[in-house]
Amino acid sequence: DAGVIQSPRHEVTEMGQEVTLRCKPISGHDYLFWYRQTMMRGLELLIYFNNNVPIDDSGMPEDRFSAKMPNASFSTLKIQPSEPRDSAVYFCASSPRGASGEGNEQFFGPGTRLTVL
Amino acid sequence: GQSLEQPSEVTAVEGAIVQINCTYQTSGFYGLSWYQQHDGGAPTFLSYNALDGLEETGRFSSFLSRSDSYGYLLLQELQMKDSASYFCAVRSSWGKLQFGAGTQVVVTP
Numbered sequence: 001d002a003g004v005i006q007s008p009r010h011e012v013t014e015m016g017q018e019v020t021l022r023c024k025p026i027s028g029h030d031y032l033f034w035y036r037q038t039m040m041r042g043l044e045l046l047i048y049f050n051n052n053v054p055i056d057d058s059g060m061p062e063d064r065f066s067a068k069m070p071n072a073s074f075s076t077l078k079i080q081p082s083e084p085r086d087s088a089v090y091f092c093a094s095s096p097r098g099a100s101g102e103g104n105e106q107f108f109g110p111g112t113r114l115t116v117l
Numbered sequence: 118g119q120s121l122e123q124p125s126e127v128t129a130v131e132g133a134i135v136q137i138n139c140t141y142q143t144s145g146f147y148g149l150s151w152y153q154q155h156d157g158g159a160p161t162f163l164s165y166n167a168l169d170g171l172e173e174t175g176r177f178s179s180f181l182s183r184s185d186s187y188g189y190l191l192l193q194e195l196q197m198k199d200s201a202s203y204f205c206a207v208r209s210s211w212g213k214l215q216f217g218a219g220t221q222v223v224v225t226p
Contacts, residue, residue: 108159
């Protein structure tokens, strides 16, 4: 398997522009997670899906952020409008359903490094 | 509140043993995971403890004490390639992980 795929790998944009990050999870994984990593705040969970349904979006910073998972093989994280404080590395991760019904190991994609000028 | 505490940095020489402690306070607890992240890379899974005790995987071992809300990651026979950040993460609900701030391990020759 190719692992979790994210695109783009790098994105530089200007404040006020819309940014869309994309993720393809590992085939067969039931869970999909979006994280943001910065030096100041560390690795933060933004939102996660189970079987394409958003389960917990309490980590989404504000209404400028939205995430969708239209099918089992694709998810997007959108920021509109973007601000300089959104600059970070955004990771997508997926996890299988474990034997006991739990997802333990999360497999991370390579991340998207976002810079908002 | 919810918190995970781990040291910010540890330095050791090749061949040494390093122990990274993690204490946690969370509203829910299913288990404790450890992840490794090299500079510029993505976090990768190392171990998961749901029950008390020691789990060994090669040179790395992880320990959990649920009653003490405490765990540690033990890195043995340190190699230069082990220089990385190590994160403890609590599985606080179904499928959800809460990560600590990370411990940077620096291995010197």
